[in-house]
Amino acid sequence: MTYKTKPKKQAKPEDPLKLEIAEELGLLEKVRQHGWSSLSAKETGRIGGLVNRRKQQEKIKAAQQNRKPSQ
Numbered sequence: 001m002t003y004k005t006k007p008k009k010q011a012k013p014e015d016p017l018k019l020e021i022a023e024e025l026g027l028l029e030k031v032r033q034h035g036w037s038s039l040s041a042k043e044t045g046r047i048g049g050l051v052n053r054r055k056q057q058e059k060i061k062a063a064q065q066n067r068k069p070s071q
Contacts (some may be wrong), residue, residue, distance in 0.1 A: 014051055021047050025046065027039065
């Protein structure tokens with residue numbers, strides 16, 4: 001019997017951010033040992049919400065830095 005191997009998932013730009021947030025929440029070890037699927041819906045939602053918030057903050061900072069001072 002032959003077994004099919006799962007194709008590797010491509011890394012996404014937010015993956016390092018997800019790992020950073022998981023570490024801050026104390027979930028990094030759980031993710032490394034058992035994978036992302038071991039997290040509860042509540043834990044996953046918390047990480048997703050914080051990723052979204054940080055992305056929004058980065059956009060705001062970038063917009064403020066590109067804005068020129070008014071005369």
